[in-house]
Amino acid sequence: MGVFHLPLETIYLYTLIIAGSLTLLILFFQDVFHGVSEAIPVSFVNPTLILSFLTIFSASGYIGEISTPLSHPVIALLSFVLSVFLVSLLYFFILVPLSSAEGSLVYRESDLKGRIGRVITSVPKDGYGEVIIEGIGGAISKSAVSFDQEQIQYGTAVLVIDVKDGVLFVTPHEPI
Numbered sequence: 246m247g248v249f250h251l252p253l254e255t256i257y258l259y260t261l262i263i264a265g266s267l268t269l270l271i272l273f274f275q276d277v278f279h280g281v282s283e284a285i286p287v288s289f290v291n292p293t294l295i296l297s298f299l300t301i302f303s304a305s306g307y308i309g310e311i312s313t314p315l316s317h318p319v320i321a322l323l324s325f326v327l328s329v330f331l332v333s334l335l336y337f338f339i340l341v342p343l344s345s346a347e348g349s350l351v352y353r354e355s356d357l358k359g360r361i362g363r364v365i366t367s368v369p370k371d372g373y374g375e376v377i378i379e380g381i382g383g384a385i386s387k388s389a390v391s392f393d394q395e396q397i398q399y400g401t402a403v404l405v406i407d408v409k410d411g412v413l414f415v416t417p418h419e420p421i
Contacts (some may be wrong), residue, residue, distance in 0.1 A: 253317055257307035264299035271296065271297040293340065294332055301328035352385070354408040361404055361418055364389070368415065376403055376413055389413040 255358040271292055302324050309320035360378050367376030368391050376389040391397055392406045403415035 246303075254307060254310045257303045260299060260303035263305060264296050264303060268296040268300055278293060290372070291336075291340070293334060297335055298328050298332045303332050309369070354381075354411065355387070357387070357405050357408050357413065359405060361402060362413070362415065364397050364401045364403055364415075365401055367399045370394055370396050373412070376405075376415055387411065387413050389415045392416045 247267055250327065251298040265292060298358065299358035305327050306320055306324040308325060310317070313320065315323075360380075362378040364374060364378040365377050365386070368376075368389055370391065371394065373390055374387050374397065378385045378387070389403070390412055394415055395417075397403060397415065397417055402418045402420070405413050405415055407414040
């Protein structure tokens, strides 16, 4: 059986090559295609999903045609079911979590409460010093005042008690 006077194996193989190549192009030029997809109002028309479906469908169809004695419609049906299943897994376990992942290193000042930092400019009794707080995303350097109105020397570990108007209120911290 063939379509356009070509055997089905050849059609599956051509589809696999074209869909796989387009998938790689979308992977490399994702930002350009993201802008184009914003213009399309339908949310389920995702080029990544469509091309993944075509790639899996054609690959499993090609393998089924060359390696099993099943009939052409059965192979097409099994390929369809397999590709729907795998593309659903791709969508729900990879694409949805990636789209909702936080993409920035922005922090709120309230997130600094309770963090441990180190004094890099001594904090006088009634003045300002500077504290650095190191984390996974980098280091944050902020102005600081003493919460207990006592002098805090350079290099001392401090605990952030409060944050007001971008200034940390800190107290010396002794690890347990």
